[in-house]
Amino acid sequence: MKWLLTLLLGAALGVVGTVLWLGRDVPPTVPQETAVTPAPLPAPLPAGPTAAVPAPAPAAGAAVPAGGAGGAAGVPISSKDLPEVQPPAPVDPATTSFDIDVKPAIGPLLLPVAGVSPRELSDTFSQPRGTERQHLALDIPAPKGTPVLAVADGKITKLFTSKPGGLTVYQFDPSEKYAYYYAHLDSYAPELKEGSTIRRGQMIGYVGVTGNSDPNAPHLHFAIFELGADKKWWEGTPVNPYPYLAAVAR
Template sequence: PTSSPRAPARRAPGADSTPRREGPPRSVMRTVGPAGLVIPVQGIAPESLQDTFNDARGQSRVHDAIDIMAPRGTPVLAVADGTVEKLFTSAAGGITLYQFEPDSRYVYYYAHLDRYAAGLEEGDTLRRGQVIGYVGSTGNASPDAPHLHFAIFLLGPEKRWWDGTAINPYPLLGGRRGWSGG
């Protein structure tokens, strides 16, 4: 099976005209949150997410992201359509990917990856549910606790991939605390 969106099936003239569903496979659709974002780690259900957005990190900052625990090598999925803005390795985040959504208003940040999906390059177009990498523990993550550090930032007018206003992904991915629907 592939994690890429399915193409509409071709029909013979006179065949059943029932519309076919387009978009990600049904297995991906079961993990779509209220904002239409796919849970970025394959096989993780919304109810298993933990809201770590406001957790302290060090003495002077908060997390501004959620950590999604999963076995090393679990596929990481693009939460929405967009483009790969930056592939980057840092001391804190390790192997990271910054994805702009189509309107370049938001950036999705994926960190502590074990590796990227084969052939992935900056500028690539991504489809919601596409495999972009694999869960790891690079950077400052504990080797004993592989996870995806996932963040969303509202970009400023400069559209700098590294600079934006943090938005809590937890309710947007279907987490229940503080979520009032739709």
């Protein structure tokens, strides 16, 4: 009988423990939501005028929409209706000015003093003479009596004696566009006369000290000038002889 009571008491205690366990305060399980980060909105466009984008030009023969180039809506356009593009006008070298340095077409010149090398020349063209003028010529030192030679073919235009130049020769080139001037001569070559035709290298006189020249420094004063339309033998536009004589092959 005692054991039966013990069994019943144990069963009762088990029922009470079960009830207490089932009645405990347990918080309900709530599913958590996944956090979603929203995508950033695009930046607003800056305020201001909107540039117009030109529509592409229609192909030849295609219909042109209303308001488009070529006329009324739906009217086809062909290549003959397009404006004709004119090619640029050709350039005429005779009437067009170009900003370039062009030397006169004088041609190769012979060094006019016998026995002098081009390496011995000095460019005295721009040297001052006093305070009011430049030399505008080339001085070629040589002993008195050294033969003076014609620098090119041409014609003896004038044999002239002047206070500054002494005994001088004026020679025109065959085209009569340029004049060659030889000064301070000691004497002329025999039988040299005005109007005679001479050849390149022909002797026309001798180095001297006549005119406005230092008697202790004989030399040939040689000049080139471009003639004007009136062909005055005593004047023209000076041209520097140095580039045409310094490169002469001897």
